[in-house]
Amino acid sequence: MSKLFTTTALLAALTLPAQAVQPAAGETLADSQTYTYWLLDAIKTLDPAKNTDVEGSDVLRQVFEGLMNEGPTGAMVPGVAESHTESDDGLTYTFTLRDARWSNGDPVTAQDFVYAWQRVVNPETASEYAWFLELMNVQNATQIIAGDLPPDQLGVRAVDDRTLEVRLTARTPYFLKTLSHATTFPVPQKVVEQHSDAWTQPGNLVGNGAFTLQSHNLGVDITVVKNPEYWDAANVVMQTVRGVTVNDNNIALTRYLAGELDRVQIPAGQYPRLSGDYPDQAVSIPYACSYAYVFNVSDKGPEALKDVRVRQALSLGLNRDIIVDQVLQGGQKPAYSWTHWAIEGFQAPDTEIAAMTQEQRTEKARALLTEAGYGPDKPLALTLQYNTDENHKKLAIAAQQFWKPLGVNITLNNVEWKVHTDRMQNQDFDMARYAWCADYNEASTFLDWFRTEGYNSGKWSNAEYDKLMAESKTAADTAPLYKRAEEILAQEVPAVFVYHYAKVDMLNPAVKGVPTENVTNAWYAKDFYRVAD
Template sequence: MIKVKKFMALLFSLVLVLSLTACGGKNAETETGNAGTDTPAATEGTDDGTATDNAGTDTAGGNVLNVQFDVEVASLDPQIATDGTSFEVLADTTEGLYTIDASGLPALAMAEGVQKSDDGLTYTFTLRDAKWSNGTPVTAADFVFAWRRLVDPKVASEYSFIAEIANIKNAADIIAGKKEPSELGVTAKDDKTLEVQLDVPVPFFESLMAFPSFMPVNEAFFTQQGDNYGTSPDTILSNGAFKLTSYEPAATTISLAKNPDYWDTGKVGLDGINYQVIKDSQTAMLSYQNGDLDVVTLSGEQVEQFQSDPEFHNIMAGYLWYISPNQKVKGLENLNLRMALALAYDKSAIVNNILKDGSIVADFAVPTLLATGPDGKDFRETTGTYLSTDKAKALDYWKKAQAELGIDKLTYTMIVEDTESAQNVAQFIQSEIQTTLPGITIKIETMPKKNRVERMQSGDFELGLTRWGPDYADPMTYLDMWETGNSNNYGFWSNSDYDAIIESAKKGELALDPAKRWDALKNAEKIAMDNAVIFPVYQKGDAVMIKSGVEGIEFHSVGINRIYKDATKK
């Protein structure tokens, strides 16, 4: 049976009352390569980190899973990667202290034991006997090195903030340049003992430890590879269930083979995984029907055709798709204009007529089925909805904006990644806005996802159709994005009341009172929505075809979207 993550009773119920259930994250997309071909030789190395050729590992054959991606892998450096596609491959090849089990709960991985102090501020992990794919042992020092990289301002990781979310001691000051990375609250007591100190208790800390940003890196190997680290099988080490046999940046095919050196390799059912980046849904489905793919994602146009097929599966994902307005662009600083744009397009038509994949209308910033509060209820059950489609109100807001800005017409360009579904949604929104708000022209500029993300991170955009997937099971995985100065605050919005709530909920008085914290986060979402910081569009559902005989793929809405360790193929 396919295992679908049940998020409702997750970490919030476990710990934040301790009740909390909570990346980033994101998805990603090109021409097809032939599945089932022999892959290049895997690489091994000596203890000093020198990579050497291994006897060729053949990942062809019946026990290799062939999976479609619709966007390219952006990075296989765990401290640099920011998107769900990269996270998925990292989870195949690299293992942190914890993983997430089939039910969505954190389970020990590289750590075989943990002791937590009574005050919740110190975790002491005992590492199991495990090896990197070059034969060197995985040690506590590998975690120390990786985590210091994560917070080092010189590295400038886009995910450095997650160390602050984890409240690792001194992380915030190090990221701000006030302290040195060596002062981070993580210490290798010996090769097998890792001590982590926190500034304040974090109920979902163990869940965070399964996130790719906290995966270990072997320092000697990393140093030897230099700028080439993570760019090919020769420049990547694995301590996970699989190891890379074929990869290069922006590759359209990525091949992995079962890692015989993995500590739990006996439980790994597949001999390998072949990923193919295919952006066109028709091409992808033809490959599936021809037997070249085992797992493929359908577009909205294909759902009606295949939804009665026994190999069809509908899976609710955690991704929130939204439009981010850059408030440094003239006009978009005006609240009435932002409100007009946010209310002008029919979200129901998007999910029902374009996507048709189980996606739902998003009238919120924090998705449904993400986090359970101290009251045992999903965050969305006891809070409001915002920015619902209302074309008449949108026109009224547009007229107010015209008067305030002293203009009759405006033209903005919306940047969009070059996936089929993203372009279809963008074109519909373009038509809706231009029809609802006479005088506004929306142009669309398409590009690979990596470029779209880079443009938005640098502020080189006007409107951007983007998405965020939850990194951990708590509303903060969304809400802290819009704090002043956050690297994911693409629109450069700033609100002191909002900032105060977020900071207190992370490490202040609210952090120590789960019920008050929960109510405060609801208020924070309302502030953001009332200010139209983003224009929500939909919460993603996935329509997936999975070949009969393939079992054990775990689908998750938080962190890593798909995990294959327990997958089998008959």
């Protein structure tokens, strides 16, 4: 017996794209339906199996489409799957695919999903996000990633061209929320095999999204144009979407004010002024990302950081209130947990550090460093690495100043994004600026990061933490498990949690349909339209 999920609400969601792009009363569509937005860094890859970046996911969401999409408020709505059923035990999901086509005219089939998911877990692909299918609890994902089973043993099969079956190892309440993630997108097998690593290049890439790749000048710009083969192309108004890479946020703002960009991040400290000058353009909304300084506690990391007292002291000594109130000034909140406060159902624990004044934190930090053998007479020397961005630089300088009176001498090391991530993945750093943005709207998207086998660039490991996260995969009530996991993070301090993001942008009011109520900030240009000035 299965539970059919073609409910009235879900059926209504099938018409969402058409509804989302209808001009309101009094609005007139602009002659040129274009959207140009700011990118801080180059898009490293357009391969869904190999992308790890938020910016890459934004583009992949336009040129590919998964089983599900996210609606304007973050609720899951149908993508390629027009309906699905769930077995009574919650271990088998069966998806019925709509009549969709690739941009070359070929039909999108269930086998395209099977091939894509098997490719992700295949060790030969070297996907940095292979663990995502483990997190989804897809049957045999763990064994395949470890090399103990072949990829064709993954719990996913094509019943026929239009029917996809997914088998899980445990009931997974957040499973449907994972299906809008780029790692789960289908890919065209014959194109991948024909072009190998070059399959994502302009002229080669074949997608099933509302847009197709027109050009990609690495580190300069990327342009996608409307895909006439998309199943809902009749309801897509936007014709061209272009991302422009500008490494200097202040220069990017200048280009926005000159009319060259439609959306740009507001540089740290400028939101109060810009919201006063441009009240219809400056926006600040909760954004499910958390900013941290990750400690390298691996064998390759500094000996000092293996001492929990040192890690606790560095966390205590960082004045988060100054960072959010005086440096950022955009509606961000101090972070004393890894999970963003706006994540659905999350209950933050009552931690000692959150209840203290900054004076009390600083006093305790000094005492802990003294216990550990450090202080003004025996300074602790560490390097803090961050990727190129004026905001990251400002925060790193602030951290350097907060820690200096404690007898901690911080050397700042600014590197480009690719170098930064490569060094983190290879544990070639002391402390590194990092941020994690939710892959779906549930606390495990943050907490799984610190599992021993998680992304976990600093290689911190805690047996109780791992056990809690394992138990959470089958627990009826995950809240107490997540709460305890956050308590362990607060005690062990594998990273200094700095602040919880807000999306602080300048947004051209002529562009309509941009979601401002989805904490994951997932956007789909197929739902955008531009009105005449």
